[in-house]
Amino acid sequence: xxxxxxxxxxxxxxxxxxxxxxRGVSLALHRGxxxxxxxxxxxxxxxLLLHLNGSLTPQSGTVRIGDMPLTxxxxxxxxxxxxxxxxxxxxxxxxxxxxxxxxxxxxxxxxPPDEVAARVERALQRVGVAHLRQRPPYKLxxxxxxxxxxATVLAMTPDILVMDEPSASxxxxxxxxxxxxxxxxxxxxxxxxxxxxxxxxxxxxxxxxREGRVMADGxxxxxxxxxQLLAAxxxxxxxxxxxxxxxxxxxx
Amino acid sequence: MATIASAFADLRTLDALATxxxxxxxxxxxxxxLTAALFVVCVVSFDKYVVAALLPFxxxxxxxMGLGGVPAGVIFKKLVxxxxxxxxxxxxxxxxxxxxxxxxxxxAISGGWISLLSILxxxxxxxxxxxxxxxxxxxxxxxxxxxxxxxxAILVVQLLLLYRYLFVLMEEGQRxxxxxxxxxxxxxxxxxxxxxxxxxNLLLRAHDRAxxxxxxxxxxxxxxxxRSPHTPHLTVRDVLLLVLACLxxxxxxxxxCALLLGQLLTGLLP
Numbered sequence: 001x002x003x004x005x006x007x008x009x010x011x012x013x014x015x016x017x018x019x020x021x022x023r024g025v026s027l028a029l030h031r032g033x034x035x036x037x038x039x040x041x042x043x044x045x046x047x048l049l050l051h052l053n054g055s056l057t058p059q060s061g062t063v064r065i066g067d068m069p070l071t072x073x074x075x076x077x078x079x080x081x082x083x084x085x086x087x088x089x090x091x092x093x094x095x096x097x098x099x100x101x102x103x104x105x106x107x108x109x110x111x112p113p114d115e116v117a118a119r120v121e122r123a124l125q126r127v128g129v130a131h132l133r134q135r136p137p138y139k140l141x142x143x144x145x146x147x148x149x150x151a152t153v154l155a156m157t158p159d160i161l162v163m164d165e166p167s168a169s170x171x172x173x174x175x176x177x178x179x180x181x182x183x184x185x186x187x188x189x190x191x192x193x194x195x196x197x198x199x200x201x202x203x204x205x206x207x208x209x210r211e212g213r214v215m216a217d218g219x220x221x222x223x224x225x226x227x228q229l230l231a232a233x234x235x236x237x238x239x240x241x242x243x244x245x246x247x248x249x250x251x252x
Numbered sequence: 253m254a255t256i257a258s259a260f261a262d263l264r265t266l267d268a269l270a271t272x273x274x275x276x277x278x279x280x281x282x283x284x285x286l287t288a289a290l291f292v293v294c295v296v297s298f299d300k301y302v303v304a305a306l307l308p309f310x311x312x313x314x315x316x317m318g319l320g321g322v323p324a325g326v327i328f329k330k331l332v333x334x335x336x337x338x339x340x341x342x343x344x345x346x347x348x349x350x351x352x353x354x355x356x357x358x359x360a361i362s363g364g365w366i367s368l369l370s371i372l373x374x375x376x377x378x379x380x381x382x383x384x385x386x387x388x389x390x391x392x393x394x395x396x397x398x399x400x401x402x403x404x405a406i407l408v409v410q411l412l413l414l415y416r417y418l419f420v421l422m423e424e425g426q427r428x429x430x431x432x433x434x435x436x437x438x439x440x441x442x443x444x445x446x447x448x449x450x451x452x453n454l455l456l457r458a459h460d461r462a463x464x465x466x467x468x469x470x471x472x473x474x475x476x477x478x479r480s481p482h483t484p485h486l487t488v489r490d491v492l493l494l495v496l497a498c499l500x501x502x503x504x505x506x507x508x509c510a511l512l513l514g515q516l517l518t519g520l521l522p
Contacts, residue, residue, distance in 0.1 A: 055467050076473070084471045091464040094416055096392040100480075107480075108473030136267070138419050156472065 003067070004028035005188055006052065006160060010061035013047050021047035023212035024061070031159075034182075034189040036199040036220065039209035040234030045164070045192040046087075048209065052162050052190065053082035065160070080109065083158030083187075087165045089145035093137035098129070098148050101137060105156040123155040124148075127181055143174025150181065161187045167195045196238035200224065208233050264419075266383065269322055270390030276320035280490045281389050281397035287497040288385040294505040295377045300367045301353065304510040309377050312500070313384060320388040327383050331376050338375030342368040391415050396480060409478050413465070420461070425454050 006029040013022040022044040029035055037045050050056040051063050054075045063070040065078050086092050095101035102123050106116040124130040127147040132140060137148060146166065153161065166182070167175045179201050182189065193199055199206060199220060206223045208216040210233045216223055223229065224237055236242075270277070276284075295309055317324060349364035386394060392412060399408040428450050436442045503509075 050467075053471060055471060079471055079473065084468075086464065086468055088464070090420055091461065092468040094413060094465055094469065096412065096416065104469075104474075104479075105472035108475065134271075138416065152472065 002030065004064075005031045005066060006190070007064040008048070008051070008061070009064075011048065011051060011058055011063065012060040013044075013051065013056060014059060015047075021212055022051075025209070025212070025214055026061075027207055027214065027217065029160075029188060029190065031188055032186070033205060034191070034203045036203035036206040037190060037192045037209060038194070038196065038199060038206060038233075038235060039215075043209040043233070044212040045209055047212075049084075049162050049164055049190065049192055052160075053079050053084050055084065080156060081158055082160045082162055083153035083156060085149055085153055085161065085163045085166060087168055089142075089149040090138075092149045092152060093145060096136060097133070098124070098135050098137055098140075098151075099133045101148065102152050102155045105152060109156065119155045119157070123151040126154055127151045128177075141174070142170050143177065146170060146174070146178060147181070154185075159188060161185065161189045163189065163191045163193075165193055165195075166191060167193065167198050196224065196235065197240055200238045200240060208235070210234075265326060266387045267390055269326070269387040270393070272321050274320050274388070276316060276388045279493065280484055280486055281393045282401055282486070283490045283494045283497075284385055284389050285394060285397045285401070286494060287501070288381050290498060290501050291381045292378045294501050295374050295381075297505065298370075298374075300370060301363060303366060303370050303373060305504075305508040306370070306373050306377060308504050308509040310373075312504070313377065313380055316388070317384055320384065322384055322387045326387070327380055330383055331380060334379050335372065335375060338372055339368075342371035345371070399478075400483075405477055409476075412478065417461070417465075421454075421458060424457055428454060 006027075008028075009026050011022050011025045012020075014020045021042075025044070025048055037048065039045050047056065051058060051070070052065070054063075054070050057072075058070070065081055068074045068078060070078055093101050095104055099120055102120045103116050106119045111119070121130070124133060127150050129144060129147045129151065132144060132148065137145060140148065163182075167178055170178060175195075175198070179198055182191075182202055189202070191199070191203060203220050205218065206216075206220040207214060208223060208229065215233055216226070216229055224241055227237065230236060291309070291312075295306065298305060314324070316322075317327065345368045346362060346364035349367065350362045352360035353363040353366055354361045389397070392415070395408050395411045395415075398411075399405060432441065432446060432450060436446075
């Protein structure tokens, strides 16, 4: 088997207020995989994700992306390889217009203007919001903001996409469009989510975190069939895998 | 709170106006910023009893508004909002300065009233000038222009981010305020005692958000400089217009055009 693209070993992170968010997590991801990280609130999902592109540096343990360990020296390269999509798109869209926001990353990479313009266009086309080019981000709908946030990351041509709750506060249609969009992206993806139906649609593999530790790591369907594990991790079967109460009542 | 929110919403109408296309809009932002600055300096540097000489500046401003497609109503509404502050500044003048300066028939008008009028007029002209600048240029472009003219990048970034997140902050504040109002009855719980923690909460939230934004910026390679994809070039036409604007403004500052016009007209009369 080829060496893993993302490798986390014995990662520990304690916040300054004493909260031990991650207490020894190890995992490995291979190229092309789409992996879900699920767990209760405060299980350490976001903290783990923030380590993957060096937004947080490991207090103990190691993070490797490709053949590079995560250190301050490799930070620039790693941030180019790992694209991070945050939970609240308002945090990520800070420029006056959509086009400028998407151009922000490529400009910081020092690319020539015509290459930047081409990348902006390609990224906006890819997520289907090219018509929003000149709009200010604060005026967009939730779904549009999410799409633009993804475009801002795609414009930097990362190999790995890291997403924190991508379907949070989207309406059902916007959520469906997001799922289709993500399914069409060939990147290696790591998605932290409470939306387990989304996980079922997108991720063949799931990692369950509980109190900062990996509880389980395996095929999504196996994990979701293990009711004991789900209950212990404050989770529930995705709705689609639950017996339908309405139909059940009719027949029963 | 609602009125503050709508005032901010109004702020965005100026930006909407800035997306129009007109002779004024097409000018280089730097030219407009410089002209607007000179306009303000000219207006405020007049002697305190000057009223008539200020009027031509109003004429120029309305001419620019006409060319730039800026509706007078939008600017007027905002001026009404600011005028009370100017009124407050000049309110003492009629009492302190009662020396008659002008008489219309039997009514003597004291210097205080004249200077109060002058202050109000200047307020309208300077604030109006700035509003028209933003309505024909856009706040972000004004910031960019300032940066290209040498304002430190760190200040420009601050201004741009402030403008971007003003709305988000307002909404957060409004949500906090609404949550408090819904649980306070008969005016209880709305006082300063709970306002302190509310503001503190808002500060902490803003701080958290600032951290998240910074993190997102760092993720995309932010290193302290804001790079802009388009760099406009000054054209000869822009420069000529700036020179012309300077000549007109300085001319109007040095010579009382209203007086000259009056003299001309009375001279023509037999």
